[in-house]
Amino acid sequence: MSDEPLDPTPGPALALADELVGAWGSWRPTMTPDARRVAFVSDRSGLPQLWVQDVVLDGPAPPARRIHLSEDPVVSVSWAADSRWLACAVAAGGGVRTEVWVVRPDGTDARRIAGEAHEHAELGPWTRSGHRVVVTFPATGGKPSRAFLGDPATGRLDPLAEGGLLHVLDVSQEERFLVVVDGERGQQFAVVVDRLIDEHQPLLPHGATGSTDVALLRPAPAGDTGPVYVYLASDVGLPRRQLLGMPFGPNGYRGEAQTLAARDDAELEFVDGDDAGTLLLLVWNVAGASELELFDTTTRERTPLRGMPGLVATDPVLSRDGRSVVLGVEGPLRPRELWHLDTATGEWTPVTHSPEPPAGGLVVPVLETYPAHDGLTLTGWLYRAAGEGAGAAALYLHGGPEAQERPTFNPLVQALVAAGVTVLAPNVRGSSGFGREFVHADDVERRRDAFADVLTSAGHLVARGLADPARIAVTGRSYGGYLVLASLAFSPGVFAAGVDICGMSDLTTFYRDTEPWIGAAAVSKYGHPERDRALLEELSPLRRVEAVDVPLLVVHGELDTNVPLGEARQVVAALRELERDVDYLELAGEGHDYRRAESRRQLLHRVVTFLGAHLGTAA
Numbered sequence: 001m002s003d004e005p006l007d008p009t010p011g012p013a014l015a016l017a018d019e020l021v022g023a024w025g026s027w028r029p030t031m032t033p034d035a036r037r038v039a040f041v042s043d044r045s046g047l048p049q050l051w052v053q054d055v056v057l058d059g060p061a062p063p064a065r066r067i068h069l070s071e072d073p074v075v076s077v078s079w080a081a082d083s084r085w086l087a088c089a090v091a092a093g094g095g096v097r098t099e100v101w102v103v104r105p106d107g108t109d110a111r112r113i114a115g116e117a118h119e120h121a122e123l124g125p126w127t128r129s130g131h132r133v134v135v136t137f138p139a140t141g142g143k144p145s146r147a148f149l150g151d152p153a154t155g156r157l158d159p160l161a162e163g164g165l166l167h168v169l170d171v172s173q174e175e176r177f178l179v180v181v182d183g184e185r186g187q188q189f190a191v192v193v194d195r196l197i198d199e200h201q202p203l204l205p206h207g208a209t210g211s212t213d214v215a216l217l218r219p220a221p222a223g224d225t226g227p228v229y230v231y232l233a234s235d236v237g238l239p240r241r242q243l244l245g246m247p248f249g250p251n252g253y254r255g256e257a258q259t260l261a262a263r264d265d266a267e268l269e270f271v272d273g274d275d276a277g278t279l280l281l282l283v284w285n286v287a288g289a290s291e292l293e294l295f296d297t298t299t300r301e302r303t304p305l306r307g308m309p310g311l312v313a314t315d316p317v318l319s320r321d322g323r324s325v326v327l328g329v330e331g332p333l334r335p336r337e338l339w340h341l342d343t344a345t346g347e348w349t350p351v352t353h354s355p356e357p358p359a360g361g362l363v364v365p366v367l368e369t370y371p372a373h374d375g376l377t378l379t380g381w382l383y384r385a386a387g388e389g390a391g392a393a394a395l396y397l398h399g400g401p402e403a404q405e406r407p408t409f410n411p412l413v414q415a416l417v418a419a420g421v422t423v424l425a426p427n428v429r430g431s432s433g434f435g436r437e438f439v440h441a442d443d444v445e446r447r448r449d450a451f452a453d454v455l456t457s458a459g460h461l462v463a464r465g466l467a468d469p470a471r472i473a474v475t476g477r478s479y480g481g482y483l484v485l486a487s488l489a490f491s492p493g494v495f496a497a498g499v500d501i502c503g504m505s506d507l508t509t510f511y512r513d514t515e516p517w518i519g520a521a522a523v524s525k526y527g528h529p530e531r532d533r534a535l536l537e538e539l540s541p542l543r544r545v546e547a548v549d550v551p552l553l554v555v556h557g558e559l560d561t562n563v564p565l566g567e568a569r570q571v572v573a574a575l576r577e578l579e580r581d582v583d584y585l586e587l588a589g590e591g592h593d594y595r596r597a598e599s600r601r602q603l604l605h606r607v608v609t610f611l612g613a614h615l616g617t618a619a
Contacts, residue, residue, distance in 0.1 A: 011419075012418065013608050014415070014604070014605055014609070016415055017411060017415035017608060018601060020409075020604075021597050021600050021601045023334075023335045023357045023411075024043045024354055024355065025042065025337065026040050026041070026044075026051070026328070026336060026337055026354065027040065027041055027328045027336050028040055028075075028076045029315060029327065029338050029351075030086075031079060031324070031326050033081060033082075033319070033321075034083075035321075035324035035340075037052060037053070037055060037105070038052070038055055038326055039086055040053075042352070043595070044064075045066065047597070048074050048595050049066055049067075049074050050066065050074045050088055051064040051065065051067070052064065052065050052067055053351065055340055055351055057340060061351060061352065061353060064352065067103060067110075068110070069090060069110050070090060070112075072090050073090070073595040075091055075098055076088065076089045077089075078123065078125070078126060078133070080126045080130035080131075080152070081126055081127070081128055081129060081130030082129065082131065083105070083130070084105075085105075085130075085152040086104075086105055087100060087101070087150075088123070089101075089123040092115060092116055093117050093589075094595065095557075095561060096120075096559070096561045096591045097117060097120035097121075097515075097561070098115055098120060098122065099112050100114040100123045100133075102152035102155075111155060113135065113155040114148075114157065115135075115137075119137065120137070120140075120517070121137055122135070122138065122167075124147065124167075125169070126171075127149070127172075127173070128172060128217075132150055132158075132175070134148070134160065134168045134171060135147070135150045135157060136168060138515075139165060139166075139516065139517050140516040144164055144166070145163050145165060145166035147161045147163075147166055147168050149171075160195075161178065163182040165182055165184065165520060165521050167180065169190075169216075170215050170216055171217070172228060176195050177192060177248070178192070178195070178217075179191070179193075179203075179215035180193060181211075181212050184520070184522070184524035185211075185402065185521050185522060185525045186209055186210065186402070186525065187208075187210075187524045188211045188236070189202060189203075189205075189208075189212075190202070190203040190236075191203060203230060203232065203246060203257060204234060204236040205236060208237035209237070209436060210236030210237055210238060210436050211236070211241075212234040213233050214233040214270065215233075216271060218273050218276075218297075219276060220247055220277065221277060221297040222298050223298070224247055227249060228247070228248045229245060229246070229247055230245070230246045230247075230248050231243065231244070231245055231273060231280065232244040232257075233268045233270070235267070235435075238259075239435055240267045241268045243260045243261040243280070243282060244258065245257070245258055245297075246258070260295070260297075261282060261295055261300075263284060265286060266284040266285055267432075267433055267434075267435070268282060269283050269290070270315075270316050272317060273297075274320060274322035275320040276322070278296065279294060279295070279343075280318075281293075281294060281295075283313050285404070287433070288367070288379075288406035288427075289312065290311065290312050290313035292304070292308060292341075294343060305325075305341065305346060308348070309339060309348055309350075310329035311330070311332070311406075312330050312331065312406050312408050313328065313329055314329075314330070314336065315327060322343060324341070324342065325340070326338060326340050326351060327341070330409050331407060332364050332414075333362050333364065333409075334409060336409065337350060337353065338352045361414075361418050363383045363384065363417050365425070366381070367380075367381060368380045368381070368424065368460065370456070370457075371456075372429070372452065372456050373449075373452045373456055374449065376438075376441065378427065378457065380427060380457055380460070381406075381425045382422070382424050382466075383417045383422065383425070384466065385417045385420050387420065390465055390466060391420065391422065391468055391617075392422070392468065392611075393422040393423070393424070393467035393471065393473070394416060394422075394473040394474070394611060394615075395423075395425070395426060395458060395461075395472070395476070396410075396412070396425040396475050396476060397425075397426070397474070397475065397476030397479075397480030397484065398425070398427075398431070398477070399476075399477050399478030399480050399481075400431065400479050400480075401428070401430030401431060401450065402430065402431070402432045403432060404427055404434075405427050410425075412604055412607060413425065415608050416607070416608060419611070419612050421473075421611060421612075421615060421617055422467060424457055426457040428442075428457070428483070429441035430442035430450050443524065444524075444526065444532065445527075447526075448539075450483065451483070451487065455491055455494060470496060471496055471615050472496060473614070473615055474487050474499075475500075475501070475607070476500070476501065476503065478501070478502050478562075478563060478592065480503065481502055481504070482504040482505075484500045485498070486539070486541050488541070488547070488548045488552065489541035489548055490541070492547045492549055496550055497551045497553075497610070497615065498552045499552075500552065500555070500568075501555045502562075502567075502592055503563065503567065505541055505542040505567045505568070505570055505571035506567065507526055507527075507536040507537075508529065508533060508536050509542075509564075509567065510563065511536070513564040513566055514561065514562060514563065542570060542571055542574060545574045548575060548580060550581070550614075552580070552581070552582045553583045553584075553585070554568050554571060554585070555568075555586075555587065555603060555606070555607075556568035556569075556586055557587050557590035557591050558586055558587060558588050559589065560592045561592075562591070565586075568586070583610060585603070587603070
């Protein structure tokens with residue numbers, strides 16, 4: 001559904017957008033125990049699908065083979081520890097809810113074992129033996145989250161654990177111990193469950209702010225009492241996310257949690273470990289760029305891994321013997337590709353090869369630092385358009401808000417720059433990557449401080465002489481789309497135009513219509529839909545829609561049940577009732593993430609054309 005057709009004769013910026021959409025990537029790698037084969041997700045066919053490829057280190061990369069599951073997008077994949085099965089999360093119908101599928105690595109015996117269009121099922125980890133995979137059904141209808149162990153051969157689901165907002169992070173070799181996290185966003189607590197005696201041992205302070213994103217169960221290091229050791233990437237009660245370790249035995253704790261690795265300038269983003277528990281791979285987030293280390297669990301020696309062929313690393317996998325790493329690597333000039341790293345020699349070898357993006361026309365961003373209204377330090381990635389003096393500019397606001405703007409491959413921003421629009425992509429308070437206090441600085445009643453950060457970011461562009469104050473647009477997706485609407489409704493006169501991509505327009509209707517588990521987890525971030533209703537109404541742009549007096553483009557996916565479709569339709573209807581300048585693009589068959597190449601092409605064309613018209617640049 002679209003109000004207007006695409007421009008049939010695109011200019012240079014739109015032609016560049018088409019090329020960038022065609023520069024497919026590869027991500028979410030997983031490999032066999034011997035590290036000789038890798039499975040991953042790639043959109044090289046125009047839709048994210050499952051692919052399998054041999055890893056060759058001394059010659060040209062062999063062709064990848066697609067494994068067909070269904071016509072729906074594949075979201076993630078995980079290879080069983082015994083190499084016999086792959087498990088995948090598949091977006092049901094292309095929407096937000098996912099199904100769990102299993103398939104043999106040769107493409108046979110493919111079957112759905114959990115989830116459907118009306119019942120969301122999350123893919124969890126395999127057991128260390130590889131015989132069964134965790135499947136979790138989130139809390140809904142007054143029922144708690146329920147986790148099961150799924151048998152890939154029979155599809156049988158055996159109960160594993162229950163909790164309010166449960167996520168299973170790891171399961172031990174013999175399926176006796178598991179690490180789970182529960183709780184609302186930013187207030188998660190981690191627990192080790194001993195299934196044999198039905199004992200639950202909390203790992204970190206209950207009720208403290210912070211999140212635990214990664215947990216590993218491994219054999220205890222040599223000389224430790226063990227026999228099981230839990231490694232956590234957590235910032236619960238800590239200034240930044242760091243590596244914690246805790247010995248755990250069959251009769252409860254044998255020691256306290258202790259910090260094993262921490263940095264004052266970075267947050268621990270990923271952790272993986274070998275089967276023996278002797279070597280860990282650590283990936284640090286340093287103001288958006290990635291740095292890798294190996295951690296010896298016996299000596300606690302940390303060895304930096306140099307030469308990564310890109311700025312940002314994602315989804316790293318350490319082989320079971322600790323000799324190989326496969327991970328996604330990307331940067332502003334190249335989409336995400338898979339690389340192999342030999343941990344002994346430090347040698348990097350490409351596994352996949354995406355098409356070469358245009359040799360010219362792409363911009364490497366510069367990290368800007370500037371103070372907020374209350375002195376808090378803000379950062380943003382500046383993509384500067386060609387030309388001198390103050391011209392057209394735009395803010396691009398990421399989602400989350402617990403996400404982070406990073407120097408990755410961003411076709412939309414690059415197309416805008418090619419159209420003559422300087423773009424600043426800020427990390428307003430609430431963003432991750434800058435410590436626990438920063439990510440919680442916008443919680444509930446402090447939401448207006450995030451609104452102020454958007455205005456400060458626009459002012460920074462003007463103060464730097466990069467933007468004409470009469471030609472600045474505000475754009476963003478998801479929570480960033482909400483900030484767009486809030487900026488236009490609560491601070492009229494600042495921006496010349498806005499682009500809201502899948503943003504919330506009314507926080508009360510968001511809670512009413514979103515997926516139950518999404519709404520339940522959001523209470524700590526936005527406020528309670530009943531207890532804090534007055535505040536939610538005050539912070540809802542739809543309640544002040546009459547103040548939106550500049551052109552607005554609204555984009556939303558037809559199947560979005562995260563930020564429901566009604567959030568877009570109601571603000572568009574209200575603005576049309578007021579006879580305001582509003583354009584609307586509804587993407588058929590898409591959920592909260594736009595996974596089809598054609599959908600992304602429509603998005604880029606519409607945004608570039610819209611802003612080109614209203615900021616006075618040639619698209």
